[in-house]
Amino acid sequence: MITNIPVVYDEETASQVPTIWRETLIRIVEAFKNNGLAAxxxxDGVQNIELEHLQDIAENITNYGETLVSLPDETWETSQALWMGxxxxxxxxxxxxxxxLSDLILSIRVFETDGVFEYSIQDIYVP
Structure with a gap:
């Protein structure tokens, strides 16, 4: 049984990634995995980003030297979201x-306007 993880507005403690964001995040990772950067x-909801910048981000994956796979359920156990106010x-x-589980992470900022979420891809890197 999959638990519905709510959107949490807590500046003190990181929370699990909300269920409502997961399909979009999966689609973003699939695009990087399949080298479908233009997609x-x-x-829906992803802020426009220059293709050149997406290629720079994808190069970090190439330089890492491993092949991305689709996000397994385990992703949601270790990934986090922190409300910044x-x-x-x-x-x-x-x-x-x-x-x-690799050392690579995808860093994304999520904004909310009138209950609609917008996703800003920051980077894929090894922290």
Whole structure:
């Protein structure tokens, strides 16, 4: 049974990634995994980002030397969102074919306006 994880407005403690955001985050990771970077700007709610910048982000994956895989359920157990007072900073753990849970993370900011969420891709990197 999948538990519905609510959106949490708590500046003191990071929470699990809300259920309502997960489909969008999955679509973003799938686009990076499949090298379909142009598709990212067509995902509902994702802020437009220059293709050149997306290529720079994807190069971090290439330089890491492993192949991304689709997000397993385990992702949601370790990834976190923290309310910053006007947005959430999300750290999404990424998985690779050889390693499983990798050192790579996807950093995204999530904004809310009138109950609508907007996703701003920051980077994929090793912290």
């Amino acid at each position: 990212i700007n067509h995902i 006007f947005r959430w900073d999300v750290i999404l753990d990424l998985f690779t074919e050889r390693e499983g």
